[in-house]
Amino acid sequence: MIINNKQDENGTAESEIDLLALAALLWEYRLIIIIATLLLAVGGYAGSRFLLTPTYRTNFTAFVNNRNDVTTDTSSIANADISASHQLTYTYAEIIKSDYVLEKAAEQIGLDADIETLRRYITTSIGNNTQLVYVYVTMTSPSIAAQYANAVASVSQNYMSDIVEGSSMKIVTYAKVPKTRYFPSHTRYGLIGALLGLVVSSAVVILQDLLDRRVKSEEDLTNTYDIPIIGSIPSMTESKSKGGSKYGYGYGYGYGYGEENQENA
Secondary structure, three states, rough: OOOOEEEEEOEEEEEEEEEHHHHHHHOOHHHHHHHHHHHHHHHHHHHHHOOOOOEEEEEEEEEEEEOOOOOHHHOOOOHHHHHHHHHHHHHHHHHHHHHHHHHHHHHHHHHOOOOOHHHEEEEEOOOOOOOEEEEEEEEOOOOHHHHHHHHHHHHHHHHHHHHOOEEEEEEEEOOOOOOOHHHOOOOHHHHHHHHHHHHHHHHHHHHHHHHHOOOOOOHHHHHHHHHOOOOOOOOOOOOHOOOOEEEOOOOOOOOOOOOEEEEOO
């Protein structure tokens, strides 16, 4: 048993976990645990490969300024302009995700999707202490994702100056066709399956041991009842190789008898 029940000097019952017994228990059932771990690892990998639809992510980067005359000469941009532009990036990020921009971009490439679906395709983030807006597009087709991202970039760039006066947006990098999938990660799902198999199989083994109230050793007897053992009688069993059959049963530890059938002359 992995839990020892003892009483302190005041007669209060205490329970403690025997780590050595726990390790021995898991080692005894190691084959079952290994098989369960491998099965769920393979299941997680196969499930992510054959049951989940892969998606691909691309992005474009936009530079935001609170002036219309954006130039490549960064020395002409004052600190106050940079601070104001950084605050403006949050407004631009929301405008990029507006219904007008998304629907207009979808119309440009002939993408037939409702507005709720278009919103799920696109996400934005703001660079820390920068004037950059990162726009991500995630779709099941890598080529369409790149086309739609660049269409959003084109529409939003022309739309911004009409909405936010005295500001402008320039595209720093355009979206490219992604060559690798964004989701799912087969390796990650395989590892998750392996971890799940390890935890579940170990928990089942431990729970089975905790529910097993049979006394299998002198230590189990003393831990369960906290009484001294005066003596023990070993189980008398013989191997069948000696010419007889054996029968016997026992209760607790060491109580039992054996009987050997003798051949009649």
